[in-house]
Amino acid sequence: MINIGVLALQGAVREHVKALEAPDVNIIIIKKVEQLKEIEGLVFPGGESTTMRRLINLYGFYEPLKDFAKQKKPIFGTCAGAILMANEIVGQMEPHLSVMDMVVERNAFGRQRESFEALLKMDSIGDDVQGVFIRAPIIKTVGENVQVLARHNGDIVAAQSGPFLACSFHPELTDDYRMHQYFVKMVRESRIHA
Numbered sequence: 001m002i003n004i005g006v007l008a009l010q011g012a013v014r015e016h017v018k019a020l021e022a023p024d025v026n027i028i029i030i031k032k033v034e035q036l037k038e039i040e041g042l043v044f045p046g047g048e049s050t051t052m053r054r055l056i057n058l059y060g061f062y063e064p065l066k067d068f069a070k071q072k073k074p075i076f077g078t079c080a081g082a083i084l085m086a087n088e089i090v091g092q093m094e095p096h097l098s099v100m101d102m103v104v105e106r107n108a109f110g111r112q113r114e115s116f117e118a119l120l121k122m123d124s125i126g127d128d129v130q131g132v133f134i135r136a137p138i139i140k141t142v143g144e145n146v147q148v149l150a151r152h153n154g155d156i157v158a159a160q161s162g163p164f165l166a167c168s169f170h171p172e173l174t175d176d177y178r179m180h181q182y183f184v185k186m187v188r189e190s191r192i193h194a
Contacts, residue, residue, distance in 0.1 A: 002187050004041045005030040009055040011045030011080065015172035019180040033064045041074040041187035044081025046134070046170050049106065052080055053096050062097075069099040074163040074190050076183040082166035083137050090140065100161045101143030108138035108155070108168075118169075122150040122158060122179075130176040131157065131169035138168060163190055 001024055006016045008029045017027050020043070028039055036042070044052075056062050069075060077085045083106060087098040090105040115134045122129045129150070139156035142148060150158035150167070158167040158179075163186060171179040 001026045002041070002184070002191060003028055003039045004043065004184065004187055005035060005039035006043045006045060007061075007081075009047075009059065009061075010052050011047030012170065012172050013045055015170075016043050016045050016078075016180070019172045019177045020184065022181070022184055025184055033060050036064050036068055039073075040191055041076070041183065042068060043183070044075065044077040044084050045172070046079030046081060049080040049083035049096065052084060056084075056096075065097055066099075069097065069164070072163050072190070074165070074183065074186045075099065076165045076180075076186075078167055078170055078172065079134065079136055082139070082168060085164060085166050086139075100159070100164050100166055101146050102156075102159060102161075102166070103140040103142075104137045105140050106137050107135050108140075118152050120150045120152060120157065120169075123147070124149060124160075125178050125182050129171070129178055130174040131167070131171065132173045133157075133169045136168040139166070 003026045005028045006013050008031050084096040085100045086102050086104040087095050088103040118131050119128045120131050121127050146159050146161040148156050
């Protein structure tokens, strides 16, 4: 069994749990810092990035999450989760966890009413991956060690840097679980190489 956590401070936690379900996956809903020691991979759900950061600080998660990333344990961030992972945020002085060499722009596709769905061709994952974009960020640029996995109308919407995976959209709000399966595979492989 592999243990994968979903950070349960805000966002679509239940949907991520459902998307991660597999016979050899034990899913742990992370509400306490100590639980990070039990897991081999972690999902940052969507939500509102500044609220999530405030809750991360409030519950003492900031340094433990930075340590988790330093151990090169896989992390998957969706929408606001991707913003938490970026080392630069347009219009914001300080990044949050700064684990991926990428610049993101919050709400780049517009407000709630501009939400949309799109089918994406994703390197390493497949064609016609369904993406739900809700007040979604854009990944403006990536560093040389970051692989672009998908674009929408030329804009980067998914990327990977070693054990870190980020996307602008909400794959957990669809019945297409290929991104989650890909992340589970990343966690399995990181365990082999640990």
